Structures are given as structure tokens and as C-alpha cells.
Amino acid sequence: MQSLSRALTVLAELNREDRPYGVTELAGTVGLHKSTVHRILVTFCEHGLASRVDDHRYTALDGLAALRRTTDGRRGPERALADLGDRLGRLVVLAKPLPKMAGRVLQVSAVAGSASAAPVEPGHAVSxxxxxxxxxxxxxxxxxxxTGTPDLLVTLQRIRxxxxxxNSRPVASLPRMVAVPVRDxxxxxxxxxxxxxxxxxSIEEVRRVVSVLRSGV
Incomplete structure (x- = not known):
């Protein structure tokens, strides 16, 4: 029961304030080794209790309600994403904002298929x-x-x-990609x-991929 007690202690501290927490900060606060806290946080992310902001910071999600949503809805969205990957024969990525930081932080939520470049995994930060x-x-x-630079705002208007x-070149862990917005x-x-x-x-490839992606939105 000691491991459960440690996990609950970390979860309580993670939910104390509405902000991301660093592994080192959490470890110091709850009095556990950083590697132990990191393992607990990774488990929380796998079960929808927390989300990774970057390599060393995590934020709490919606607790047990998020866990129920993740468990109940796992097969539907993942199956749909896998179907898109099969149709396109390439990597397909779904990215979502952190619930408490919408408009400011975006990260990989789910992945289907395989990339020709570096592997992309859920939790990876998205520029x-x-x-x-x-x-x-x-x-x-x-x-x-x-908000952003004038060049960015012009680019966003073109996208609208x-x-x-x-993007014509890789960005961090992401390969060259084409993407469309997802709405609720x-x-x-x-x-x-x-x-x-x-x-x-290849504009022909872009158009074909966009058409398939829109069918899955």
C-alpha cells in the first residue's frame, strides 16, 4: 500500500494549484526521489489523470472524471485515427490543448501509423x-x-x-506535415x-491528404 499512498500524495499536490509542476519541485514537496515521482507522473499520464507539458513539467487533468472518459472513449477515437492512418499509409497525429491552458499549450494526444523520421509519441509538446x-x-x-508576429498573423489568415x-520541414519531433483544425x-x-x-x-499530395483528414474530423 506504500506505493498507492505515494501516488495519492503526488496526485494531491499536483492538483493543489492550477499550473504545471516540475518533477524536481514535486519531489521536494512530497519528500520522494525524483525517479519515483517521474514514474508516478508517467502512470498518471497513461490513465488521463495528468498531462505532460514538456520534458520536466506536468499538469493535473480532471481527476477520476478524466479517467472515466479516457477508459470509456478509448476504442472510438483511437480506432478512427488508426483507420485514417491505414487509408493514408503514413503517420497521423491528433494534437489537443491542455484543458487548463487552452490557446497556450498544445501536445500530441494520439498517434497512428509510423513516421519516416523520429518517433512521435503522446505527450510530446507541439510548437x-x-x-x-x-x-x-x-x-x-x-x-x-x-497574438503573434505580423508574419504569423498573415499566415493564420491564409490558413483560415x-x-x-x-510545414515543409520537420519541427522538433514532428515530421513534415499537413494539418486541419478539429472542432467540438x-x-x-x-x-x-x-x-x-x-x-x-507536392500540392497534389497535400490536397489528397487534406481531403482524407477532413473526412475524419
Missing amino acids: LHRSALGRAYLSALPADQV VSGFAH NDGRCAGALGAELIQAG
Whole structure:
């Protein structure tokens, strides 16, 4: 029962404030070794109790309610994503904002297929301004809620018109991708769906992939 007690202690501390926590900070607060806290946090992420912001920071999700949603809905979204990956024959990535940091932090939520470049895994951070996933997401937010350089704002306006974003080179762990916004049942931006681009610069490929992605949104 000691391991359960440790996990509950970490979970309580993680939920104490509405912000990300560093592994070192949590370990010092609860009096556990950093490697123990890290293992607990990874388990929380796997079960929908926490989410990784970057390599060393984590934030709490919606507790047991999130756990129930993750368990109940696991087969549906994952199956749909796998079907898209099969149709396209390449990596497909779903990215979503952290619930408490919408509009500011985006991360990989689910992955299907395999990338030709570095592996992409759930929890990986997604660049809002540089990646196709990030820009597709930002383009679907209300314009008055998005700030950035003049070049970024012009790019987002073009994406709003075309309905998709793409990047011609890898960004962090993500390969070249094309992405479209994902909206919830109320029409609000809920994330972005993207697929790897195999033929760099091929507008025919971009159009085909975008068409398939839109069928899965």
C-alpha cells in the first residue's frame, strides 16, 4: 500500500494549484526521489489523470472524471485515427490543448501509423507557431484571442481561407506535415489533426491528404 499512498500524495499536490509542476519541485514537496515521482507522473499520464507539458513539467487533468472518459472513449477515437492512418499509409497525429491552458499549450494526444523520421509519441509538446498542427489549431481560435508576429498573423489568415496548414520541414519531433483544425460539437476549436507529408512540395499530395483528414474530423 506504500506505493498507492505515494501516488495519492503526488496526485494531491499536483492538483493543489492550477499550473504545471516540475518533477524536481514535486519531489521536494512530497519528500520522494525524483525517479519515483517521474514514474508516478508517467502512470498518471497513461490513465488521463495528468498531462505532460514538456520534458520536466506536468499538469493535473480532471481527476477520476478524466479517467472515466479516457477508459470509456478509448476504442472510438483511437480506432478512427488508426483507420485514417491505414487509408493514408503514413503517420497521423491528433494534437489537443491542455484543458487548463487552452490557446497556450498544445501536445500530441494520439498517434497512428509510423513516421519516416523520429518517433512521435503522446505527450510530446507541439510548437504553436512553427508546426502545421499548431498553426492549424491557432487558425481556428477567435482571431482576437491570438497574438503573434505580423508574419504569423498573415499566415493564420491564409490558413483560415484554405482550411489547412502545412510545414515543409520537420519541427522538433514532428515530421513534415499537413494539418486541419478539429472542432467540438459546439463548433469550438478542440485541437488539430495532421498527417505526414512524404513528397515535399507536392500540392497534389497535400490536397489528397487534406481531403482524407477532413473526412475524419
